[in-house]
Amino acid sequence: MEEEGVAASADSYNAAIRHFASLGNEKGALAARSWFDRMLEAGISATEETYTQMIAAYARANYTDEAGKWLSKLAAAGIRPHMSAYSALMQGYARAKDPAGVRQILDWAVLEGLTPNAGSYNIAIRAFAEAGDAASAEEMYKRLTVAGRYPDEKTFLFLIQCHARRLDFDRARAWFKEMLSMEVKPTFPIYAAMIRGAAVAGRAEETSEFLEEMSARRLTSKIERSAWEAMIVSALRCFEKAGDQEAVERWTEYSEDQGFPDLSPDTKVFIPELQRFGQKRPQQKVARKEARQAKATE
The missing domain is CATH 1.10.1720 (Proline Oxidase; Chain: A,  Domain 2)
Structure with missing residues (x-):
């Protein structure tokens, strides 16, 4: 050196x-x-x-x-x-889409006398949530609380996203209420997941409710465009399907006011709740490359 x-x-x-x-x-x-x-x-x-x-x-x-x-x-x-070594290995199994492996390493750490922190449990919760195994994700949440650890916004985000993708909005809402009871403040990603979940489930009233609540909290700073588009477009589609043109116009204008114009129910966006578990998200770079190639041949 x-x-x-x-x-x-x-x-x-x-x-x-x-x-x-x-x-x-x-x-x-x-x-x-x-x-x-x-x-x-x-x-x-x-x-x-x-x-x-x-x-x-x-x-x-x-x-x-x-x-x-x-x-x-x-x-x-x-x-x-230390627990950091086990957590690093847990992250590897999570990346490999092997939630059972994540749990095995977590159990190994416990058997060695270590007490996993909230971050370690979150790795397990996310792994099961992304696999669509809601029961195991919730089991990990119970283990987190029994161990005397406190859940954070990521804990609830993973659980809410899991149930939203399973089109079980009632269960997603139950976890939102649990989050509030634990005095964890909702973030934009959590509201976005709730809004998308309600919209995809065809729950126009709840979609409007969470949009109103999110706008009142003014959680609109430092937001990625793709996340905003998925939330608003799914909501607009829900309102259009419900025949509520007034809501479509209102939230379209709201989106424009927040710096995200030109969105409509027909805007093509990636909506996580419409993706099957285990299916990879389309790569934006590939899509752009194909678009350039198509334009070059015109």
Whole structure:
């Protein structure tokens, strides 16, 4: 490392490994491994942070088996893993769409005497929610509260999104009420999920109710256009289907006032609640490329 003009230390090597781990691909994982080997060759002992970053490097590259081996190496080195090491591996299984694997690692951590934090439980809740397994997602929520951890806005977002995609708006609303009872403030993504869920379920009255509540809270800053479009367009379609042209016009104007003009019930947008579980979201870049190619041939 001295060749790069950096004083050799565990912290400096860990910084390099962390950087390559953050790339989230095979190239990054191999580079992280190279720096790990250089660290040992320099006579510097790997720390708990070093091993955790190696776990993350392979987990993010979707090599969960290899990531698991690094967790075993951490224990074999005589270092007791912290929850962060297990959480890194859980993230890997979540990325691999393997919620059962996520739960297995969570259980492993508990058996080792660790107490998972809310973030760790959120990984499990999200994994099951994205798989459409509402029962298991709710089971993880119960485990979170029994463990004395407090849910946050992400916890409820994952649960609400799961039920909204299952077209079970009543259950999504029940979780919204649970969130309020836990004194967790709703965010824009949560309102967007509730509005989309109500709209896709054909619940025009509830769609209007949550739009009114969201607008009253003025949760309209720093919002991605795609998220706003999915919310508003799904609502406009619901109102149009219900024959409520006044609501269509009102919320179209509201969208324009918030800096999102030219939206209508016919606007083509990606709406998560219309996507089957396990199906990948269409890639916008691919769509743009195809559009350019089509234009070039005109």
